[in-house]
Amino acid sequence: MQPFTTLTGVAAPLPMANVDTDKIIPARFLKSINRTGFGKNLFHSMRFREDGSENPDFVLNQPAYRNAEVLIAFENFGCGSSREHAPWALLDFGIRCVIAPDFADIFHNNCFKNGILPVRLPREVCEALMDDARLGGNARLTVDLERQVVVRPSGEEIPFEVDPLRKHLLLNGLDDIGQTLQHAGAIDSFEARRKTEQPWLAG
């Protein structure tokens, strides 16, 4: 996993609540057996018209936001299915950070496993950041994970919370399976104990 330390980039405003995973990437595009290549279908129904051409009204099709690395949206971002294809599609497009008032739990979890930082900030702060983002490609935001701040184009710093363990894994790009396998002894003894206490679970 690519570490996430500090990101300075263009932010795209997506002023919608309940952006669901089918909107992020529709199920018909989930048939790949790889983790890459999903970016071309990111937000497919909003990004493309029925004839397959780009919808010029959609934010990521506008020249200023085509290389956006941050997305700002409203409540309950990523609701719906558990598909990790949603963060894979964002990442493949180039989005490394999503800022919203809150996120659906599974999507939030999946982001951290893929080097994407989801940042929870109050609705009014998201609105202010969207106003910044509407200034276009010159209004770049900085997201500093180490210091846990979002830096506005004006230089104002907005602090955010992040789980310490997840921060550590993200800053260092660590695989959490490796982390867990350090507890292999504890897993072994837990399993041995359960085998006697709950024999009906065996195979």
Next chain:
Amino acid sequence: MSAQAPRTLFDKIWAAHVVDTLPDGTALLYIDLHLTHEVTTPQAFEGLRAAGRKVRRPDATLAVVDHNIATDETRRTGIGDAESRLQVETLERNVAEFGVPYIPLLDDRQGIVHIIGPELGRSLPGMTIVCGDSHTSTHGAMGALAFGIGTSEVEHVLATQTLLQKPAKNMRVSVDGDLAFGCSAKDIVLAIIGKIGTAGGTGHVVEYAGDAIRALDMAGRMTVCNMSIEGGARAGMIAPDQTTFDYIARTPHGPKGEAMEQALRWWRTLPSDEGAHFDREVKLDAHAIAPQVTWGTSPEDVLPITGAVPDPEEAADEARRAQLRRMMEYMGLTPGQRLQDLPVDVVFIGSCTNSRIEDIRAAAAVARGRKVADNVRAMVVPGSGLVKKQAEREGLDRVLREAGFEWREAGCSMCLGMNPDKLKPGQRCASTSNRNFEGRQGQGGRTHLLSPAMAAAAALAGKLADVRDWQPKGEA
């Protein structure tokens, strides 16, 4: 005081599965059962292979194909779509290489992963159950802690049989009183989501309680728990009781004899203690719930069938007004339109929400001796090969076919637009599935979520209809 503080069902199952606790409070949680399917596993197995890791507990893992497959006779001659075929073949290669038990497509036990777990007796009370699918919450109906995970976590469970998890908050949704005529478990859960909203359960595990929940059979309890994710909850669960134990006793893999006695001694200790703390409580009166139907593109946009499409201009703020206007346009609706006047093109009875034998019986009871309207394509897709066989033993397939319904093979089918069963752009569908998101059942498709009996009534009426006007006939 020496006695332990009162605990919830969730607290007890959680505590019984903590292998280790990290300094920041994150738990290493042991997973008893890992269900897998073709869509969310290829990258996980690939990760194991790249790192030279094995599946730690193949015996606690079960694989099946359900999302990608056709539900008609063509499944016997191979999968037409090249990408779908590759995904299924990849799963078959992976389960063979890693020694994971697998139910193949043409096996009688094949079906939707969330139907077969309980049906086979693999999903049991007190267990932790995960699957790379958000509707894993279904298994919470057994009195288990069951939740959906992403593919990276699938890989983590395959490699370690554990997950790194922060404890959830406890929420209790109590539904008391007798369920009104014409209503079912689906109406209960749609009413709950209508009340709490699609983010109402975020960060919480929901325990469903109250005498209306206790009165549900296991199929109904699974329908309720299935849609926990549509209310934003991490998981939904129902305390195990005699209904649960009797169900397990009839399953092929459920514990038997002394093992069952031993299991029962633990299972009976699981229900939430008197006075246990819930971070949030929500109460509903079952009798006040009328047959429900969604009108918008989020499951929270739900109304009684007697209702009318709301006016976006009456919404509180501009963001919500804009959202509602977009929904109206997508759904092809105008404010004030009566829901019962909306003609439907397709009726879909199936999905992990409503494809059990009880659901098919409910649909057949309404359809018996009647005909599907000329303008409607109506399909019934059993949740598993075993459900299909049972329905055929009961003659329900004949009742449904005679009424003009298609009788299909088991799979996810038209729930999610990933296999040949899809809506065409602009088609309106009365569906017993769980999501009405834009494009969910096929690009441009318009979904109205409702119960199996309501779906059958819509098929007969050719439009959304009140099932209370379509009482079963013939056997009275």
